[in-house]
Amino acid sequence: MLSVTENPIVRAVARIHAKVRTKLLVAFLSIAALLVVVALLGLRVFGQSNLRAERLGALQVRVAGYQQLEADAAVLRQELAICAGNADYQTWLNGGRPSAGPSPTCLRSIRQPVSSVLALLGTSIQLGFKPTPSESRALRKVRADYRSVKHVVAAIAASPRASGRLHAQAEQLSVDLEVAARNLAQATTAKTKALIAQNQRSYSNSRNLFIGVAAGAVVLALALGLLLSWSLVGPIQLIGGRLAAIASGDFSRHVDVRNRDELGDLGRNVNRMNDELQRLYRALETASEHKSAFLANMSHELRTPLNAIIGFSQVLREKLFGELNEKQDEYVGDILSSSDHLLALINDILDLSKVEAGQVELEIAPFSLREALERGVVMVKERALKDGVELGLAIDPSVDVVEADERRIRQVVFNLLSNAVKFTPAGGSVEVRSAQINSEVQISIADTGPGIASEDQERIFEEFQQTEVGIEQREGTGLGLALSKRLIELHGGRIWVESASGEGSTFTFTLPLPRLR
Amino acid sequence: MKKLLTSVTLIGLGVLITGYGAWGKDSGASDKKLADMYRIDQIEKTWHKAASRKNLKLMMSLWAPKATMTVGGHTYTGKTAIRGVFERSGPFQAQNHWESDTPAYKIRITVDGNKGTLYFECHYIDVDTGKVATAVGADQELRKINGKWLIINLAASTVTLKP
Numbered sequence: 001m002l003s004v005t006e007n008p009i010v011r012a013v014a015r016i017h018a019k020v021r022t023k024l025l026v027a028f029l030s031i032a033a034l035l036v037v038v039a040l041l042g043l044r045v046f047g048q049s050n051l052r053a054e055r056l057g058a059l060q061v062r063v064a065g066y067q068q069l070e071a072d073a074a075v076l077r078q079e080l081a082i083c084a085g086n087a088d089y090q091t092w093l094n095g096g097r098p099s100a101g102p103s104p105t106c107l108r109s110i111r112q113p114v115s116s117v118l119a120l121l122g123t124s125i126q127l128g129f130k131p132t133p134s135e136s137r138a139l140r141k142v143r144a145d146y147r148s149v150k151h152v153v154a155a156i157a158a159s160p161r162a163s164g165r166l167h168a169q170a171e172q173l174s175v176d177l178e179v180a181a182r183n184l185a186q187a188t189t190a191k192t193k194a195l196i197a198q199n200q201r202s203y204s205n206s207r208n209l210f211i212g213v214a215a216g217a218v219v220l221a222l223a224l225g226l227l228l229s230w231s232l233v234g235p236i237q238l239i240g241g242r243l244a245a246i247a248s249g250d251f252s253r254h255v256d257v258r259n260r261d262e263l264g265d266l267g268r269n270v271n272r273m274n275d276e277l278q279r280l281y282r283a284l285e286t287a288s289e290h291k292s293a294f295l296a297n298m299s300h301e302l303r304t305p306l307n308a309i310i311g312f313s314q315v316l317r318e319k320l321f322g323e324l325n326e327k328q329d330e331y332v333g334d335i336l337s338s339s340d341h342l343l344a345l346i347n348d349i350l351d352l353s354k355v356e357a358g359q360v361e362l363e364i365a366p367f368s369l370r371e372a373l374e375r376g377v378v379m380v381k382e383r384a385l386k387d388g389v390e391l392g393l394a395i396d397p398s399v400d401v402v403e404a405d406e407r408r409i410r411q412v413v414f415n416l417l418s419n420a421v422k423f424t425p426a427g428g429s430v431e432v433r434s435a436q437i438n439s440e441v442q443i444s445i446a447d448t449g450p451g452i453a454s455e456d457q458e459r460i461f462e463e464f465q466q467t468e469v470g471i472e473q474r475e476g477t478g479l480g481l482a483l484s485k486r487l488i489e490l491h492g493g494r495i496w497v498e499s500a501s502g503e504g505s506t507f508t509f510t511l512p513l514p515r516l517r
Numbered sequence: 518m519k520k521l522l523t524s525v526t527l528i529g530l531g532v533l534i535t536g537y538g539a540w541g542k543d544s545g546a547s548d549k550k551l552a553d554m555y556r557i558d559q560i561e562k563t564w565h566k567a568a569s570r571k572n573l574k575l576m577m578s579l580w581a582p583k584a585t586m587t588v589g590g591h592t593y594t595g596k597t598a599i600r601g602v603f604e605r606s607g608p609f610q611a612q613n614h615w616e617s618d619t620p621a622y623k624i625r626i627t628v629d630g631n632k633g634t635l636y637f638e639c640h641y642i643d644v645d646t647g648k649v650a651t652a653v654g655a656d657q658e659l660r661k662i663n664g665k666w667l668i669i670n671l672a673a674s675t676v677t678l679k680p
Binding site: 060067071074077088091092093094095096 | 588602605606607608610612613615627629634641650651652653654656672673674
């Protein structure tokens with residue numbers, strides 16, 4: 001199965017020759033265009049709906065007008081029927097008694113209302129709208145019927161003797177009139193119902209179309225956004241992964257970004273950076289190898305004559321070849337002291353360079369930390385006695401056997417102890433403590449020496465950096481703390497100093513518990 | 518990415534559902550109209566129930582206080598005058614045993630907001646003879662007053678002779 005970034009469509013989008021900004025702009029404009037399409041469609045739907053509502057309203061006005069016409073016709077028919085003595089109606093109205101017969105007086109009384117109705121009948125004033133041509137034809141028939149009714153009613157009023165026959169004629173005409181008016185109303189009602197049905201169908205169709213287009217627009221916008229984001233995110237992830245590999249020292253591969261935009265440029269630049277870093281890294285490796293070889297050779301070359309100097313100086317000082325005068329003894333002492341210092345310097349440089357070159361391999365094994373600390377104290381005890389410095393050892397009973405490179409830990413302990421004794425004035429004290437705290441063991445060496453200014457506390461762990469007091473004493477190489485720091489860090493621990501000028505110093509280092517047993 | 522996809526899809530669905538729901542709200546208006554037509558139909562039922570049981574009080578409960586009734590060339594205004602017409606009418610005479618045939622064989626109802634019309638034509642059956650005593654029609658204008666449909670105008674009519 002293809003991954004998202006390998007999808008052909010995503011790759012095609014990625015290979016479009018345009019800037020990311022342009023692609024984003026096109027995507028946003030496309031989505032905006034889809035929204036506009038949906039909005040226009042919605043407006044069209046609403047417009048159609050409004051049009052249909054207007055048509056419906058007009059039809060309802062027509063229906064109301066024709067119903068009024070029908071009602072007027074019904075009233076006229078009712079009046080005629082009542083005046084003619086309609087049996088049903090008179091029976092209901094007169095408590096169930098039979099009809100009293102036609103009433104010419106009644107007819108005369110309704111002539112005026114009939115004339116008024118006729119004057120307005122079927123006109124736009126009465127109806128409230130202009131009839132259609134087909135409706136106008138029907139209305140002409142209605143008006144003709146009304147005129148006939150009017151003549152018959154007038155005849156009845158003028159000749160009561162003929163009222164029986166004329167009444168029947170008038171009632172028949174009025175019935176025709178009402179039926180004609182009702183037909184008009186019913187036809188318009190039918191049109192109204194047809195329009196309502198059409199409106200419902202149109203509503204349903206418009207709704208479905210709108211929902212379909214809206215859903216389509218959402219899907220298209222989603223697809224467009226995803227395609228674009230994948231075409232951008234995929235290369236970024238590739239470049240990120242390659243940068244992480246470079247950060248961990250892997251320069252073996254190139255990142256494959258085929259975008260023809262800024263990301264493509266970025267990918268190519270990352271590849272160039274990878275190649276350049278690889279070249280530099282190899283150059284550094286070569287230089288480091290040369291440096292290590294140089295140091296190893298130099299240390300050997302320097303130690304060989306130095307051993308001779310130290311050895312013969314000691315021979316002279318032990319007077320194996322005769323007595324030395326006072327001056328000679330002093331100078332031999334100076335030679336021996338300087339040679340020891342030089343040897344220590346060479347050893348420290350060699351150790352440091354080995355650590356930096358990664359050539360120091362720790363020999364991790366369980367050993368007694370208590371014994372290592374005791375030996376360290378013993379090693380500086382003579383100088384402490386000579387300088388009048390009191391030594392103390394406080395070891396947590398729970399801390400004894402640890403797993404570490406014993407020789408290197410002893411080297412660190414001796415380094416810190418010798419520094420403490422060296423810089424503590426007569427009458428002062430140096431105390432060694434150990435304790436287990438959380439997941440590590442802490443070893444601290446506290447002295448009552450001159451202390452270290454806060455601005456020097458970081459610096460003294462760098463190569464050839466000493467405090468002013470150290471420089472004045474002209475002792476030490478300035479490499480001991482740097483070497484100690486690297487050795488402790490090789491063990492996965494930390495080293496730091498807590499001090500203030502005139503208040504002594506406490507150097508502490510830790511060893512992680514996984515090395516504890 | 519999945520969260521983004523899910524969120525966008527849910528938002529899209531929400532928009533569509535909301536739009537669909539808003540679109541369908543027109544059905545509420547037609548429901549209201551149907552309810553009003555049902556209540557107006559009940560006026561016809563009540564009318565004939567009152568006429569059959571000679572219950573004038575029930576009949577007058579259908580009328581608005583200032584209603585008018587046009588019948589036999591005269592217009593009566595107010596419930597007292599209208600009650601007088603009914604007191605004299607055939608169905609309400611003690612000696613007549615007329616049963617009003619309901620529902621009316623012809624009925625037409627229209628509704629426009631708080632206004633409406635009710636037209637019906639009906640038979641009155643004489644229970645003693647088993648024959649149709651009379652057939653009359655009533656064309657009424659209605660108004661919804663304090664939530665109740667009442668007759669505000671009635672024009673009595675004879676029945677339609679042709680369809």
